[in-house]
Amino acid sequence: MTDIFDPTALMRPNIRALVPYSTARDEFSGEGITAWLDANENPFDNGVNRYPDPHQKELKKVVSELFGTPVDTIFIGGAGSDEAIDLLMRVFCVPGKDNIVTISPTYGVYEVSAAINDVEVRPVPLGENFSLPVDALVSAADSNTKLTWVCSPNNPTGNAYSVTELSRLAEKVSGMLVIDEAYVDFSEKGSMLPFIEKFPNVVVLRTLSKARGMASLRLGMAFSHPVVAQAMAMTKYPYNVNGPTQMDVIRRLRETPDISAVVDLLISERKRLEVALPLKAGVKRVYPSDANFLLVEFDDPDTVYDMLLKGGALVRNRNRVPGCKGCLRITVGTPEQNDLLLKLMDEWK
Numbered sequence: 001m002t003d004i005f006d007p008t009a010l011m012r013p014n015i016r017a018l019v020p021y022s023t024a025r026d027e028f029s030g031e032g033i034t035a036w037l038d039a040n041e042n043p044f045d046n047g048v049n050r051y052p053d054p055h056q057k058e059l060k061k062v063v064s065e066l067f068g069t070p071v072d073t074i075f076i077g078g079a080g081s082d083e084a085i086d087l088l089m090r091v092f093c094v095p096g097k098d099n100i101v102t103i104s105p106t107y108g109v110y111e112v113s114a115a116i117n118d119v120e121v122r123p124v125p126l127g128e129n130f131s132l133p134v135d136a137l138v139s140a141a142d143s144n145t146k147l148t149w150v151c152s153p154n155n156p157t158g159n160a161y162s163v164t165e166l167s168r169l170a171e172k173v174s175g176m177l178v179i180d181e182a183y184v185d186f187s188e189k190g191s192m193l194p195f196i197e198k199f200p201n202v203v204v205l206r207t208l209s210k211a212r213g214m215a216s217l218r219l220g221m222a223f224s225h226p227v228v229a230q231a232m233a234m235t236k237y238p239y240n241v242n243g244p245t246q247m248d249v250i251r252r253l254r255e256t257p258d259i260s261a262v263v264d265l266l267i268s269e270r271k272r273l274e275v276a277l278p279l280k281a282g283v284k285r286v287y288p289s290d291a292n293f294l295l296v297e298f299d300d301p302d303t304v305y306d307m308l309l310k311g312g313a314l315v316r317n318r319n320r321v322p323g324c325k326g327c328l329r330i331t332v333g334t335p336e337q338n339d340l341l342l343k344l345m346d347e348w349k
């Protein structure tokens with residue numbers, strides 16, 4: 001990637017030409033207003049009667065400080081990072097014409113979002129031990145490939161790819177490279193976030209749903225070249241992050257910027273399960289994990305799934321996912337929940 005690379009050239013022509021909706025709050029400077037008569041709101045204060053900041057300025061400042069990246073590189077999604085995934089399709093891919101390349105198996109939302117947007121998916125099987133098929137990903141692309149998607153640590157396989165490998169891919173792909181780092185807090189392999197300036201074709205997805213424990217608030221983030229963040233902001237629904245969520249997330253991020261204690265606990269619990277599970281009846285293999293879940297291969301996954309369910313433990317059955325035959329995906333829980341899992345695995349056979 002050279003310095004002159006501009007992601008704008010890859011965007012859909014209608015997005016490049018878009019005149020974004022200007023909200024009532026876009027034109028105000030804030031100071032000295034005592035009568036808000038611009039947005040047809042109910043004037044009586046009940047805590048939620050006013051429209052929220054459509055640009056999430058204060059929230060972006062907090063995110064910028066926490067993640068060490070400039071405000072103009074940040075997109076905030078109010079439907080989690082799933083919103084960012086959909087917006088990237090809508091910003092870059094012409095329906096019925098353009099395509100995306102993904103690793104396989106991986107997170108199912110890329111494929112569904114592509115289908116909704118009438119975008120062809122070109123899945124590339126992972127290499128041995130779920131390794132990153134850099135050359136195959138590059139050769140799966142053609143002149144209509146706008147986005148290549150890599151999830152690292154990958155869901156459902158659990159392994160992460162090194163910054164070196166991902167950088168090599170970033171240098172080789174012809175369109176944008178999206179790195180979904182939903183589970184990066186649990187990985188020692190590092191993040192591509194510090195490299196978005198070096199690689200203007202890289203978009204990094206993050207979420208508050210996993211390590212940061214705010215799945216219910218639906219707050220996702222994309223970090224990228226400013227023109228991409230700006231295009232996503234223009235394309236989103238104007239008030240995509242509601243006011244209570246903005247305020248709650250700001251408060252929580254300020255109160256608990258450091259989540260290393262809970263992350264360390266979950267990693268040590270993961271390591272405990274990694275050691276204990278292979279000794280249980282019916283377990284064929286526990287794949288190495290850089291995330292907060294384990295992909296576990298069983299002799300008879302469907303029977304184990306039902307058994308765990310009866311015992312009160314719900315896991316994710318991935319037995320029918322191509323590349324994951326025989327596997328269940330098990331989230332690392334609290335120590336007590338993990339004890340229950342191990343106890344059920346002891347008693348079932």
Ligand SMILES: *Cc1c(COP(=O)(O)O)cnc(C)c1O
Binds near residue numbers: 082083107155209215
């Ligand atoms: C859970 C998950 C997300 C998070 O989605 P949100 O919409 O932010 O909750 C994103 N990517 C992957 C790979 C995930 O597993």
